Amino acid sequence: MNAETLASIQETVVSTATDLGIKVLAAIAFWVIGRWLIGVAVSMVRRALEKQKVDPTVLRYVGSIVTVTLNILLVIGILGYFGFQTTTFAALIAAAGIAIGAAWAGLLANFAAGAFIIVLRPFKVGDFVTAGGVTGTITEIGLFATTINTPDNISTVVGNNRIFADTIQNFTNNPYRRVDLKCQLSGAADHRAAMQLLREKVGAIPNVLSQPAVDVEILDFTLVGPVLAVRPYCNNDHYWQVYFDTNRVIREALAEAGFPAPMPAQNVIVTQSA
Numbered sequence: 001m002n003a004e005t006l007a008s009i010q011e012t013v014v015s016t017a018t019d020l021g022i023k024v025l026a027a028i029a030f031w032v033i034g035r036w037l038i039g040v041a042v043s044m045v046r047r048a049l050e051k052q053k054v055d056p057t058v059l060r061y062v063g064s065i066v067t068v069t070l071n072i073l074l075v076i077g078i079l080g081y082f083g084f085q086t087t088t089f090a091a092l093i094a095a096a097g098i099a100i101g102a103a104w105a106g107l108l109a110n111f112a113a114g115a116f117i118i119v120l121r122p123f124k125v126g127d128f129v130t131a132g133g134v135t136g137t138i139t140e141i142g143l144f145a146t147t148i149n150t151p152d153n154i155s156t157v158v159g160n161n162r163i164f165a166d167t168i169q170n171f172t173n174n175p176y177r178r179v180d181l182k183c184q185l186s187g188a189a190d191h192r193a194a195m196q197l198l199r200e201k202v203g204a205i206p207n208v209l210s211q212p213a214v215d216v217e218i219l220d221f222t223l224v225g226p227v228l229a230v231r232p233y234c235n236n237d238h239y240w241q242v243y244f245d246t247n248r249v250i251r252e253a254l255a256e257a258g259f260p261a262p263m264p265a266q267n268v269i270v271t272q273s274a
Helices: 003-051 056-081 086-103 105-120 160-165 191-203 236-256
Strands: 128-131 134-141 145-149 155-159 181-184 215-221 226-231
Touching: 003 056, 105 134, 105 145, 105 160, 128 145, 134 155, 145 160, 155 160, 181 236, 191 215, 191 226, 191 236
Parallel strands: none
Antiparallel strands: 128 134, 134 145, 145 155, 181 226, 215 226
């Protein structure tokens, strides 16, 4: 190997190393600057959404989606600068996405359901709901699951897909709800007087609404006597207070007014021996 060949090889190596070094430095610069620009863009989006008083959960969703999307575009751009076929890389990403989707179908279903919950907003944090078979107060709406605190103070995490696939009842959306109770009267009692008395006494309970007025009507008949439906209305926050107070008032008001206590019916059969 003569001197000219060595010089040519050395020149080629130096040139290649220089080009590679420049590209590596450029790629690092692109990555650092790109990440900084992504952070700026995400911050701008979040600030714009915060000014519109968007729900914090929506902010997390949008921030995550924007960050992931821009990072993928940044990586594709850097690979394209190095001469890689970005179309091939995009196809690999798509194939990987399909494989991940098949393996994590449940998680992705929860994620998609969470996105629909955020967009359609059937409930928000602080609402009292029945969702996914669980009744309680919404404490957190996450990317994959929603946390519900039940009335007996148990924090329950329910997958978003289960919530979105089931019936959702929101007790907080409306300004009031009905409390359904029953009152058994004796057959000897004056039902009209009892109904009027209960309307007055139950209507005076704290947090019972005057409009709609308390409903007291005959619901059913038994062998003991008529059964009254007693239905006051209240805000959901006062439901259990009104529920228990109404039961107490029914018992006390009828007893103080001297209404006879309902007694179980008894059949007495008398047989006469021959």
